[in-house]
Amino acid sequence: MRFTDPVHLMPAPGTGKYVLVQPVRYQVGFMGSGVTVTVPDGFMTDLASVPRVLWSLLPPHDPDYAAAAVLHDYLYTWKGGAFTRVVADAIFYEAMRILGVPAWKAVIMYLAVRAANTWAVSKTSPEVMAQVSTPGVPPGTE
Numbered sequence: 001m002r003f004t005d006p007v008h009l010m011p012a013p014g015t016g017k018y019v020l021v022q023p024v025r026y027q028v029g030f031m032g033s034g035v036t037v038t039v040p041d042g043f044m045t046d047l048a049s050v051p052r053v054l055w056s057l058l059p060p061h062d063p064d065y066a067a068a069a070v071l072h073d074y075l076y077t078w079k080g081g082a083f084t085r086v087v088a089d090a091i092f093y094e095a096m097r098i099l100g101v102p103a104w105k106a107v108i109m110y111l112a113v114r115a116a117n118t119w120a121v122s123k124t125s126p127e128v129m130a131q132v133s134t135p136g137v138p139p140g141t142e
Contacts (some may be wrong), residue, residue: 002027002098004036007067009045017044026071028091037091039074046073048109049116058109065109068095072113089113 004025009018020043028035047069050060072095075088083091089110096106 003067003095007070009066009070012044015044017046019044020070024067024070026067026091026095028094037071037075039070043070043074045070050112058105058112065096065099065101065105068092068099068101071095086114 004027005023007024008021010021011017012019020039020041022041024039026037026039027033028037046060047066048058048060048062050058069092072088072092075083075091076085078088092113093106093110096109097103101109
């Protein structure tokens with residue numbers, strides 16, 4: 001198991017989000033890889049952002065992939081630049097499979113976050129993209 005801590009969340013009243021009660025660590029790649037991401041306590045997440053029409057198939061608060069969703073949300077907010085959105089999405093898929101999420105469901109969730117990222121990037125002006133893209137990575141390729 002590459003999540004080294006259980007995920008404990010509490011609802012954040014009035015926000016529609018959840019707060020991580022204690023840190024969660026995840027070893028990226030393989031056990032002993034030396035790459036560990038720590039999501040700090042107090043981190044706020046909406047878990048999986050799933051359109052309401054798909055909730056019967058992919059519930060947004062499904063405990064089967066909640067830990068992967070917390071990790072993914074955190075990687076998207078990471079300011080260190082070590083994880084592009086493409087890498088964060090791949091780690092999201094990896095984490096879901098580690099948690100035992102069926103391959104078909106993990107693939108759908110992965111494709112959904114990739115599509116959402118592509119759509120968001122296409123709606124962002126080049127001027128804004130130039131300000132937020134990772135140094136050395138062309139805008140829109142993250």
